Amino acid sequence: MNDGSSAVAASPPPAQPAGVLDVRSVTVRFGGLTALDEVSLTAAPRQVTGIIGPNGAGKTTLLNVLCGFVRPDSGEVSLGGSRLTGLPTHRLASLGIARTLQGVGLFRGLTVLENVMAGATCHARAGFWPGLLGITRSDRDERALRERSLAALDRVGAAELAGRMPDQLPYGMRKRAALAGALVAEPKVLLLDEPASGLSEAELPELGELITRLAAAASVVVVEHRMDLMMSVCEAIAVLDFGRLIAHGTPDQVQADPAVTAAYLGTNGENGPDGETGLNVETAPDGHPSPDAEGGETPGD
Numbered sequence: 001m002n003d004g005s006s007a008v009a010a011s012p013p014p015a016q017p018a019g020v021l022d023v024r025s026v027t028v029r030f031g032g033l034t035a036l037d038e039v040s041l042t043a044a045p046r047q048v049t050g051i052i053g054p055n056g057a058g059k060t061t062l063l064n065v066l067c068g069f070v071r072p073d074s075g076e077v078s079l080g081g082s083r084l085t086g087l088p089t090h091r092l093a094s095l096g097i098a099r100t101l102q103g104v105g106l107f108r109g110l111t112v113l114e115n116v117m118a119g120a121t122c123h124a125r126a127g128f129w130p131g132l133l134g135i136t137r138s139d140r141d142e143r144a145l146r147e148r149s150l151a152a153l154d155r156v157g158a159a160e161l162a163g164r165m166p167d168q169l170p171y172g173m174r175k176r177a178a179l180a181g182a183l184v185a186e187p188k189v190l191l192l193d194e195p196a197s198g199l200s201e202a203e204l205p206e207l208g209e210l211i212t213r214l215a216a217a218a219s220v221v222v223v224e225h226r227m228d229l230m231m232s233v234c235e236a237i238a239v240l241d242f243g244r245l246i247a248h249g250t251p252d253q254v255q256a257d258p259a260v261t262a263a264y265l266g267t268n269g270e271n272g273p274d275g276e277t278g279l280n281v282e283t284a285p286d287g288h289p290s291p292d293a294e295g296g297e298t299p300g301d
């Protein structure tokens with residue numbers, strides 16, 4: 001993927017080394033709208049791959065394809081050479097694909113720890129950790145799950161929040177808790193949809209370090225509008241515009257690509273892709289995403 005090309009990716013090589021997530025010619029249509037148009041890219045293991053593009057470019061749709069929420073009309077997705085296309089979400093989860101939602105995605109009535117455990121239990125029901133979480137769950141199993149969930153919270157620097165209710169927490173901490181929920185499964189591929197939305201500039205470096213740390217154990221694919229963060233954490237960046245892959249390369253290559261500048265200017269005449277906070281980030285006056293930004297997404301969707 002780091003082939004030095006800033007042009008639209010040509011056909012990927014025929015055989016992919018172990019652990020490479022390979023997206024080939026994926027097309028998704030919603031009625032008359034083509035949300036993804038023959039998109040091809042790869043995400044290497046233990047690297048951070050960024051997906052950027054203006055609002056409506058197809059970024060979330062691409063993550064939805066990768067985790068099985070959306071079945072592509074054509075094209076293929078594979079992981080380490082094994083075909084993933086068409087597998088249901090729970091099978092993909094059991095193969096090690098986890099994601100966070102564009103919003104926060106926590107249950108309000110559960111503590112942070114219970115939220116993390118609930119997410120893991122969803123994976124278990126779907127076939128993940130069948131030995132650990134069978135139909136009849138023992139106290140010992142529950143203790144083990146609790147420990148893994150606490151460890152996941154610790155990985156995101158939120159261990160001390162375990163007993164808190166999500167509503168009591170600052171937005172950034174809620175997002176960390178949601179991220180912990182995706183980590184309990186120790187995924188091979190971690191898909192993050194706008195992890196920085198609603199965070200202040202001061203919170204970004206810490207998030208960047210966290211994402212880099214997570215990539216030590218997984219392929220991380222991150223969708224984000226915050227260009228400063230993306231430029232610092234991504235080894236490679238793919239740029240979508242109206243569902244098409246318009247550039248793919250290193251952060252520097254992508255940032256210097258006139259097609260990328262044009263795509264952003266085309267949708268937002270006031271800013272170029274060099275802004276501190278990126279483009280078209282929808283925030284409420286308090287700097288957090290408007291409530292609608294969480295859309296209809298719910299945990300376990």
Ligand SMILES: Nc1ncnc2c1ncn2[C@@H]1O[C@H](COP(=O)(O)OP(=O)(O)OP(=O)(O)O)[C@@H](O)[C@H]1O
Nearest residue numbers: 030033035053054055056057058059060061062102
């Ligand atoms: N389930 C759906 N049904 C119909 N249209 C959809 C659906 N999901 C997405 N779309 C449309 O597909 C296009 C791509 O949407 P998508 O959510 O993938 O964009 P995005 O790049 O994530 O945008 P944003 O930066 O605003 O989150 C948009 O035009 C959107 O309205």
Ligand SMILES: [Mg+2]
Nearest residue numbers: 059060061102
């Ligand atoms: Mg989106």
